[in-house]
Amino acid sequence: MISTRARALGRRSATWAAVAVLGASTALVGASPAMAAPADITEGSLNWGFKASFRTYVSGGNGNPPIAASNGASINADGTFAFPSTGGSYDAETGETNATYGGTVVFSYPAHMFTITLANPTVAVTGGTAVLKADVELESTAFPPVEVTQATVATLTTSESNLVAGADGITGTDLAATLTEAGASAFNGFYAAGEILDPVSFTAATSGGVDPGVPGVTVTPATGVDPAGATITVAGSGFDPAANNAAGIYVSFGPKVDQHWTNAGVLQVTKWVSSTNEPTAARDRMNPDGSFNTTLPISARYTDGNGNAVDCTVTQCYVITFAARGSADRSQDTFTPVSFAAPAGGGDASQQIAATVLAGGPLTLSVAGSSVTLPAVANGAVTSGALNAATVSDLRGTNAGWSLVGQSGDFTAAGDAVIAGNNLGWAPSASAVDDPLVGATGTVTPGAVAEPGAGLGTARALCTSAAGASAGSFTCGAQLNLGVPASATPGDYTATLTLTLS
Structure with missing residues (x-):
């Protein structure tokens, strides 16, 4: 990875953002002149989407609405969330930051028996x-409730290019986020610790309005690129989204030539990045703090718009940024070199293998037996036995998640004798079935223990699998525990326990 800067470092921008998860990271860079004491944060914002696959999963549910933002938080056009600054402090000498943001986001999925609040x-x-701290509350009839205040929910990996500290504040851009043990516990195991979350950005400023930063670009990969073709990632920061009437910049690839801003025919590919763009194959969006993240498809050899052959293994080529629409403003210019891998000796041959995977596979439930006989028991005691194992197979290819719930009717015997269905409780268990064809094995979570007396007269989760990790086959079972009231009439009782997969 190569990072370049357009000119000497000046004041740093700190007026945008996106985050809710941070952690172990490299040392802060770009520290500005020392300040006598921490200053109050007066503005900023934080943007974060938690996890795109989780948003997709919840959005397909029956919440009303499935995802809602309130108390100052808002939903961005791409589905991520924006939280406004509520204060805090920043020390420019040490980089120590405690930036607070306000707002509430609620994920609701009644059919899968949970509501999660992040605030x-x-x-x-x-x-x-x-680190990122947050208030998290989980309400569910299938899992134990969770309520934590300012728990450290995730870690962020930082570098010189994505965490910049200045005299007037600090900015983090597209920080890689990883779920912590505390975060996994707060979300009750929907995802395991170490799960990669959506990237995060934040700003915290100590004075109203700051100068634009110094444009800088990081290209990944910038060396050893496949000459036959590859997609590179371009991350920028410090650009001015308001410059030239907010026209934005062009992000291009090709050799460096005179008056490159008017000689675009020599470039292989160009993408327009501005604050008003909606992302497409040819456009991308610049964030309010002057950062962006986009991709370019490149190869070592191409024919330019003037009909000339260009070979970037012979002529040095660059990722080039410059003000859009032929502007003479050179303050947005950067040149980041890209090199290609040398061709290997010998030769090779390839064959393309094609296969069609049919859509719409099944989500199925099978049970090892149709009846369970519990041992005889006296009044006022509990009798126990094993539920016939249930197997769930998710072959839909969508990883959309599923839930298996159970509910029991009342136990009845001759002479109209009744024992309430709630007297039947269970202690669920669940495991994934080893299947070498699955690829990445999914995960399954057993439901909460339901005690006799507060048991299966209402629907309870036997096992669930969250979106993003539900493909494969899973075995779910439970120890059944029937509590017999002291007033129960002696006799042979039966009840129907129904398992429902959705």
Whole structure:
């Protein structure tokens, strides 16, 4: 990865953002002149989407609405969330930051028996380590409830290019986010610790309005690129989204030539990046803090728009940024070199293998038996036995998640004797079935224990699998526990326990 800067470092921008998760990271860079004491944060914002696959999963549910933002938080056009600054402090000498943000986001999926509330994120940076804290509340009839205040929910990996500290504040852009153990616990195991979350950005400024930053670009990969063709990632920061009447910039690839801003015919590919663009194959969006993240498809050899052959293994080529629409403003110019891998000796041959995977596979449920006989028991005691194992197979190819719930009717015996269905409880268990064809094995979570007396007269989860990790086959079982009231009439009782997969 290569990072370049357009000119000497000046004041740093700190007026945008996106985050709710931070953690172990490299030392802060670009620290500005020392300040006598921490200053109050007066503005900023934080943007974060938690996890795109989770948003897709919840959005397909029956919440009303499935996802809602309130108390100052809002939903961005791409489905991520924006949280406004509520204050905090920043020390320009040490980089120590405690930036607080307000707002609430609620994920609701009644059919899968949960509501998750995420609120009031805080970004804390101390000694080069950045963490995100947040209030999280889980309400469910299938899982134990969770309520935590300012728990450290995730870590962020930082670098010189994506975390910049200045005299007037600090900015983090597209920070890689990883779920912590505390975060996994707060979300009750929907995802395991170590799960990669959506990237995060944030800003925290200590004065109203700051100068634009110094444009800089990071290209990944920037060396050893496949000469036959590859897609590279271009991350920019410090650009001015308001410059030239907010016309934005062009992000291009090709050799460096005179008056490159008017000689675009020599370039292989160009993408227009501005604050007003909706992302397409030819356009991308610049964030309010002057950062962006986009991709370019490139190859070592091409014919340019003037009909000339260009070979980037012979002529040095660059990712080039410059003000859009032929502007004479050169303050947005950067040149980041890209090199290609040398051709290997010998030769090779290839064959294309094609296969069609049919859409719409099944989500199926099978049970090992149709009846369970519990041992005889006296009044006032509990009798136990094993539920016939249930197997769930998710072959839909969508990883959309599923839930298996159970509910029991009342137990009845001759002479109209009744034992309420709630007297039947269970202790669920669940495991994934080893299947070498699955690829990435999915995960399954057993439901909460239901005690006799507060048991299966209402629907309870036997096992669930969250979106993004539900493909494969899983075995779900339970120990059944029937509590017999002291007033129960002696006799042979039966009830129907129904398992429903959705």
